[in-house]
Amino acid sequence: MSESQEPIAIEALLKEKRVFHPPKELVEQSNIKQWMDAHGIKDYEELREKAKNIEWFWSEVAKEVVEWYEPYQKVLEWNEPFSKWFVGAKYNIVHDSLDKHVKTYRKNKVAYIFEGEPGDVRKLTYYDLYVEVNKLANALKQIGVKKGDRVGIYLPMIPELPIAALACAKIGAVHSVVFSGFSAGGLAQRLEDSEAKVLITCDGFFRRGEVVPLKEQADEAISKCPNVKTVIVYKRVGREVPWNTERDRWWHELTAGQPAVCETEKLDSEDLLYILYTSGTTGKPKGVMTAHGGYAVGTAITLKWVFDIKDTDIYWCTADIGWVTGHSYIVYAPLILGATSIMYEGAPDWPEPDRWWQIVEKYGVTILYTAPTAIRMHMRFGEKWANKHDLSTLRLLGSVGETINPEAWMWYYIHIGKQKCPIMDTWWQTETGSFVISPVPLTPLKPGTPTKPLPGFSAGVFDDSGKLLQGVGGDLYLLSPWPSMLRGLYKDLDRYKRTYWSKIPHQYLTGDKARVDEDGYIWVQGRADDILKVAGHRIGNYEIESALVSHPKVSEAVVIGKPHQIKGESIVAFVVLREGVTPSEELRAELREHVANQMGKIARPDELWFVKDVPKTRSGKIMRRVVRAKVLGEPLGDLSTLRNPEAVDEIAYAV
Ligand code: ATP
Numbered sequence: 001m002s003e004s005q006e007p008i009a010i011e012a013l014l015k016e017k018r019v020f021h022p023p024k025e026l027v028e029q030s031n032i033k034q035w036m037d038a039h040g041i042k043d044y045e046e047l048r049e050k051a052k053n054i055e056w057f058w059s060e061v062a063k064e065v066v067e068w069y070e071p072y073q074k075v076l077e078w079n080e081p082f083s084k085w086f087v088g089a090k091y092n093i094v095h096d097s098l099d100k101h102v103k104t105y106r107k108n109k110v111a112y113i114f115e116g117e118p119g120d121v122r123k124l125t126y127y128d129l130y131v132e133v134n135k136l137a138n139a140l141k142q143i144g145v146k147k148g149d150r151v152g153i154y155l156p157m158i159p160e161l162p163i164a165a166l167a168c169a170k171i172g173a174v175h176s177v178v179f180s181g182f183s184a185g186g187l188a189q190r191l192e193d194s195e196a197k198v199l200i201t202c203d204g205f206f207r208r209g210e211v212v213p214l215k216e217q218a219d220e221a222i223s224k225c226p227n228v229k230t231v232i233v234y235k236r237v238g239r240e241v242p243w244n245t246e247r248d249r250w251w252h253e254l255t256a257g258q259p260a261v262c263e264t265e266k267l268d269s270e271d272l273l274y275i276l277y278t279s280g281t282t283g284k285p286k287g288v289m290t291a292h293g294g295y296a297v298g299t300a301i302t303l304k305w306v307f308d309i310k311d312t313d314i315y316w317c318t319a320d321i322g323w324v325t326g327h328s329y330i331v332y333a334p335l336i337l338g339a340t341s342i343m344y345e346g347a348p349d350w351p352e353p354d355r356w357w358q359i360v361e362k363y364g365v366t367i368l369y370t371a372p373t374a375i376r377m378h379m380r381f382g383e384k385w386a387n388k389h390d391l392s393t394l395r396l397l398g399s400v401g402e403t404i405n406p407e408a409w410m411w412y413y414i415h416i417g418k419q420k421c422p423i424m425d426t427w428w429q430t431e432t433g434s435f436v437i438s439p440v441p442l443t444p445l446k447p448g449t450p451t452k453p454l455p456g457f458s459a460g461v462f463d464d465s466g467k468l469l470q471g472v473g474g475d476l477y478l479l480s481p482w483p484s485m486l487r488g489l490y491k492d493l494d495r496y497k498r499t500y501w502s503k504i505p506h507q508y509l510t511g512d513k514a515r516v517d518e519d520g521y522i523w524v525q526g527r528a529d530d531i532l533k534v535a536g537h538r539i540g541n542y543e544i545e546s547a548l549v550s551h552p553k554v555s556e557a558v559v560i561g562k563p564h565q566i567k568g569e570s571i572v573a574f575v576v577l578r579e580g581v582t583p584s585e586e587l588r589a590e591l592r593e594h595v596a597n598q599m600g601k602i603a604r605p606d607e608l609w610f611v612k613d614v615p616k617t618r619s620g621k622i623m624r625r626v627v628r629a630k631v632l633g634e635p636l637g638d639l640s641t642l643r644n645p646e647a648v649d650e651i652a653y654a655v
């Protein structure tokens with residue numbers, strides 16, 4: 001197929017409104033099918049139905065994935081809005097992540113294949129990881145870290161990040177990882193809030209061929225955080241760094257003489273595992289608290305079923321461990337399942353746009369889990385880069401972070417998965433800890449929807465008066481507690497109640513808008529505060545963006561509403577074009593018309609501007625609130641979560 005024909009093929013496929021079925025062989029051999037067979041459950045809907053008895057379901061699946069030191073007395077204690085799971089069990093997630101494996105054949109299995117941006121490779125077996133974690137855990141104890149203490153971790157994508165997290169968990173300390181792409185201000189804010197007494201960081205890391213001086217940023221942040229007494233510095237690049245002899249310790253010196261064994265603290269199932277701040281897409285980040293036992297069960301079973309992890313897989317989740325996706329699905333769940341994961345340090349397009357595809361080919365990656373923003377970026381570069389490599393080992397693909405627009409879904413399905421890999425579009429949040437709404441490898445797929453709640457979860461769409469909606473948009477709620485759910489917001493239980501539990505009684509408000517279709521599939525329309533009101537109609541910003549991106553010349557789009565005397569709001573769109581496309585008046589008109597054709601005249605953008613980039617959070621989500629503020633000349637608010645401030649200037653320049 002020539003390049004010019006492909007978008008047409010995608011468009012045609014989308015028009016058919018086809019449902020995509022997973023390959024038969026995959027279905028038959030899937031972990032979930034085998035579990036159902038063993039439990040005498042014939043089909044997936046029957047399982048979902050049975051799993052409405054959540055205590056039965058979660059206790060049954062817990063047996064699959066975790067080993068308690070001492071059994072629990074009660075599966076769930078629900079004191080709304082506070083839940084306790086596997087109450088009374090003695091437990092530590094590190095036991096399942098490492099200790100249990102080193103007694104089996106997995107001792108010598110590779111846990112992480114690390115590839116640095118310059119091309120350096122390290123392979124760590126479960127035993128290697130176990131020893132490294134034990135040494136660091138002993139070192140932490142030596143410098144006075146105790147159970148319940150908070151430890152900040154500010155590291156790039158190198159194996160020392162999971163090692164540091166596991167070392168904290170091992171001794172019962174609470175880790176708070178801050179994404180290494182944050183500058184000093186963002187780090188300071190989070191370190192202060194979590195009251196960390198130790199920070200683990202490194203001298204720097206490689207990004208687009210340059211060294212990012214992480215230690216200097218950490219120093220600047222700590223100058224505002226007197227609570228941080230010790231800084232442990234891992235040598236990643238081997239450069240000179242400023243040093244405070246009172247406070248700073250080299251990782252290699254501190255761990256050098258430590259014993260390779262460290263007893264894992266036998267905690268309570270409900271003891272805190274970590275505090276993690278949300279992406280801050282809608283405002284001030286929230287410090288989400290997570291507990292050992294329920295989190296282990298929830299993340300491990302969902303990964304085992306959704307991505308069908310087997311011992312033979314090479315699994316690659318491209319997220320950063322600084323976000324929940326990395327916590328749950330690079331660190332804890334894959335380790336609990338004894339998986340082999342890829343960790344890549346650098347930029348996806350460095351030195352060339354095919355770096356990812358090179359990695360897939362080199363290691364024979366079988367499962368690739370990434371975000372719509374990355375898929376759209378690769379679409380912009382064009383499929384020629386993927387076509388240079390053998391991607392035939394892939395068997396499952398995944399997406400998370402935003403609604404994946406059908407166009408990107410199809411591109412991913414055709415050009416990366418070669419029409420044989422189902423796409424697991426997983427809807428979940430930092431707050432949920434694990435996937436909530438997602439297909440499994442048995443589910444017929446429709447591009448653009450995460451399908452239905454997984455077994456053990458229930459969700460519904462309601463209007464403001466609490467009426468259940470079908471076929472029309474409303475607020476997405478979760479209707480029963482689940483094991484990996486947040487235990488509250490750190491130091492702010494009021495905000496916890498207010499944010500999630502106050503709109504309709506007894507239901508968890510997700511903050512997202514959604515619509516349930518005739519098959520019970522949930523279409524996530526975007527965030528509750530990203531809805532336009534145009535001439536009495538409510539239109540999701542995302543839907544217009546998606547319509548724009550469905551045009552073959554468009555790579556990304558952001559849409560906002562501007563107050564309008566007659567219509568309520570007028571629609572303003574900013575569009576990033578695909579590589580090689582030049583902006584013109586004709587194209588502007590064509591794109592406005594394209595939206596009108598797809599969605600009706602009501603959705604036609606009143607203004608449409610061409611820009612080189614759109615503002616995104618550091619986790620890769622489009623940040624509409626900043627675009628809106630910029631257009632309206634309002635204060636921009638907290639920008640620490642913004643990755644590309646120059647894109648805001650682009651917006652200003654355009655308008
Ligand atoms: P904040 O809550 O601070 O504004 P955030 O919501 O961006 O930040 P995360 O917890 O990282 O922080 O993201 C969860 C949100 O991401 C979901 O509420 C939803 O809006 C979006 N999301 C995640 N996965 C999907 C998906 N598969 N489809 C649609 N939206 C998704």
Ligand code: MG
Nearest residue numbers: 278279429511
């Ligand atoms: Mg959120």
